Amino acid sequence: MLVYYIYRLLGLIAPLVPPSLGYPLAITLGALFYHLKKGTRANIYNNVTHILGNRSRNTSSYQAANDGDDIKAIVRGVFRSMGKNYYDLFRLPTLSQAEIARLIKVEGWEHIDKALSKGKGLILVQAHIGNINILAQVPALRNITVVFPVERVKPEVLFQYICSLRANKNLRLIPVDGALFELFRALRRNELVGLAADRDITESGIVVDFFGAPARLPDGYAQLALRTGAPIIVGFSRRLPDNTSIIHLDPPLK
Structure with missing residues (x-):
């Protein structure tokens, strides 16, 4: 405690x-x-x-x-x-939407709009690079509902507090254990699902060659896309010397 x-x-x-x-x-x-x-x-x-x-x-x-x-x-x-x-x-x-927006510059937002126009939801894949908490805020700032599975930490009261710091009216955090059906429902509602691709919390991913050594990485985003038809977009954030962040969004994976 x-x-x-x-x-x-x-x-x-x-x-x-x-x-x-x-x-x-x-x-x-x-x-x-x-x-x-x-x-x-x-x-x-x-x-x-x-x-x-x-x-x-x-x-x-x-x-x-x-x-x-x-x-x-x-x-x-x-x-x-x-x-x-x-x-x-x-x-x-405690930051207003305007204050958060001033911390962010987005490159490639048009890919988000185009992907969501298909009506199948969107899977935004990211890694723990830059200011990941700010990256998660970007779609929510534009009134897009975001569902983000996160690792459950103990005690439960700490987990709930961390979630309360990150969440807002358009950003919902759910425990990664047992999140699958909620992610399906979110995509059916044409919402955005955010997933981290550099840490296999559930230990259910695949072993790949990673810089010359085997590493287990999550593949849930690929499985989810195959089952739902939702497009995948990769996004990364980079903190600048003035402590603002550039968010780069790639075109949907093919």
Whole structure:
């Protein structure tokens, strides 16, 4: 329960802190957790080393893969980004739609409109890159109903609180366990279903070659599209130096 009370406290404090101070504080906390969360730091370091090392073996022009200092800098950047993302999450419920819109620039929105015009709903596939909480807000800001399955965390009161931070009148979060039928219903209502494609929470995905090593990735979005005929669009967000985000939406997969 301690984590829950910490989250509630941060949810009270973060909206009171202006971005000019909030983001530097978030970076500082991210740097602190870089030193405290040794296990998480080691996992990220190993992943980055594997990815960049594999790239260097296949791209002779890439020189930084074996440079430990460069990899450490990337890992530190991950923690800084996580700090900023949490700051945005805790203040999200207090931001107006206009304030959220000012944080976002969207490239490729026409693909969303065209896909939904077919009447079969839409599956928006994303990864945990950039500010994922902001990406989830984009369709909802344009009065499109979004259903997003999320991992259930314990205790239940913490899960419900995190969902309350992210949700709004057009964005509904549901537990990933047992979400299948609700996703079918959402697509039949011509709504948007958001799915993450880089983490197999249910461990029901497929094993693929990922940067030269086997990895289990979710395939639920593909199964859902095959069963319903709903188009798939891939979207990614990228945080800019001024802490706004660019959302890039690809054309529907074929």
